[in-house]
Amino acid sequence: MAAWPAGVAYQPVEPDRFTRMVLRLHARAPRWAVPLAALGCVGLGMTYALISDPTQSDPDARPTCLLKLTTGLDCPGCGGTRALWYVLHGDLPAAARHHFLFVFALPFLAWLFVAWAGNRAFGWRLPELQLSPKVIGVFLAAWAVFSVVRNLPWAPFPSLYV
Secondary structure (H helix, E strand, O other), X not given: OOOOOOOOOOOOOOOOHHHHHHHHHHHHOOOOHHHXXXXXXXXXXXXXXXXXXXXXXXXXXXXXXXXXXXXXOOOOOOOHHHHXXXXXXXXXXXXXXXXXXXXXXXXXXXXXXXXHHHHHHHOOOOOOOOOOHXXXXXXXXXXXXXXXXXXXXXXXXXXXXX
């Protein structure tokens, strides 16, 4: 392994045409454009959940999740769309039955979005949710354990199957 001579610095890479275009658009865009685009994406997802009614499917229908289709196992997000549908209809117990961790995370995700979007679009200084790496790690570990446990075939774990 060769060592770099002292005083040699990396030369910045010249951005390509697409990157320069995106940077120009970003520089000209109003402050509220990115939060509005993010809100539009969230709104589209919620509209899809409302229109498609994921709770009413044909019992013989093939799963749309690639992991479920190939292995028969529930993926870490399995039940999330149904949980969102129930949340949007105000049925929190049914939503938690389909994906408890999704329902648990929703208020935190909503607050993170409002604080970020309010600061970005209007300059609001809302109290930010301070999540340490340890807290995030514990949540991701709980999600991983939940994803494994819900696929175990012996009692009481089949009750977590949706």
